[in-house]
Amino acid sequence: MALTPLTCVLLLLSMQCYISTLAVILKTTNAKPWVNEFESIELSCMIESISTTNPRIEWKKIKKGEPSYVYFEKEIAGDLEKRAKIREPATLVILNATRADTADYRCEVTAPNDQKSFDEVLISLTVRVKPVMPRCSVPKSVPVGKPAELHCLEDEGYPKSQYQWFRNKEEIPEDPKSSPKFFNSTYTLSGETGTVKFSAVRKEDAGEYYCRARNEAGFSECGPQMMEVYDINIAGIILGVVVVVTVLLCITVGIFCAYKRGYFTSQKQTGNNYKAPAKGDGVDYVRTEDEGDFRHKSSFVI
Numbered sequence: 001m002a003l004t005p006l007t008c009v010l011l012l013l014s015m016q017c018y019i020s021t022l023a024v025i026l027k028t029t030n031a032k033p034w035v036n037e038f039e040s041i042e043l044s045c046m047i048e049s050i051s052t053t054n055p056r057i058e059w060k061k062i063k064k065g066e067p068s069y070v071y072f073e074k075e076i077a078g079d080l081e082k083r084a085k086i087r088e089p090a091t092l093v094i095l096n097a098t099r100a101d102t103a104d105y106r107c108e109v110t111a112p113n114d115q116k117s118f119d120e121v122l123i124s125l126t127v128r129v130k131p132v133m134p135r136c137s138v139p140k141s142v143p144v145g146k147p148a149e150l151h152c153l154e155d156e157g158y159p160k161s162q163y164q165w166f167r168n169k170e171e172i173p174e175d176p177k178s179s180p181k182f183f184n185s186t187y188t189l190s191g192e193t194g195t196v197k198f199s200a201v202r203k204e205d206a207g208e209y210y211c212r213a214r215n216e217a218g219f220s221e222c223g224p225q226m227m228e229v230y231d232i233n234i235a236g237i238i239l240g241v242v243v244v245v246t247v248l249l250c251i252t253v254g255i256f257c258a259y260k261r262g263y264f265t266s267q268k269q270t271g272n273n274y275k276a277p278a279k280g281d282g283v284d285y286v287r288t289e290d291e292g293d294f295r296h297k298s299s300f301v302i
Helices: 005-021 234-260
Strands: 025-027 034-036 041-043 046-049 056-063 066-072 084-087 091-094 103-110 118-128 135-137 141-143 148-153 162-167 187-190 195-198 207-215 218-221 225-230 283-287 294-298
Touching (some): 025 118, 041 118
Antiparallel strands (some): 103 118, 148 195
């Protein structure tokens, strides 16, 4: 007897219902949850279908490709011990999330009495960390027309911080052409690296600067720092150079003249040094103990 289309549909539905009652099936309400650091978060693992009355439930944490137990043999284990619990039947609740909890988590349920005896769900948790106060660097003074750089860095926040710069409490746009107040400025600003580079500073660029690091968890700022912009005194520089050259020239001429006049010649005073008289023929002169008293002795010449 041929089956009618309606009979086939009913048969398929009944088979599906029969199979589903003999299979463990899991689902989650959020496969990619996030939470701010030190707050609580639920990793939902819901058993949609099961016939085994006492299934085995396990949770594993997977970080850098390495799995470790979080819930095993009905006990919280690993680095979540005393910081997590199981909400029946299989949801994992982390009570005080830290940045180290950012990882993949796998809920596994084994039901020996079901035809499909195993199922799992994978959940990727992100723990967001508020930025700390960034380290800011602003030059104290820059001459007009010279280049200058401002730096801002913060490496604690997660996800990675984005940066904003402010001058006199007004945000500096990334594109100076987008604001009339910054239209003539010659800077480039990177929100990724937190760097502001002036190719040629103008007088209008002077002011108090500070930086803000922000992400989805919050923001933090460094204290304001003053940057002065001053004109270069070309005439003063030239005059200073002329004065220095003149002084050096006068010193050189003075030393030369003194040398020519003999002031640097070393003369040693020798005093009254005794010089023995020349020897005569046949006579030797001998000095006695009294200075200036001489006698002669005969000398025989053969």
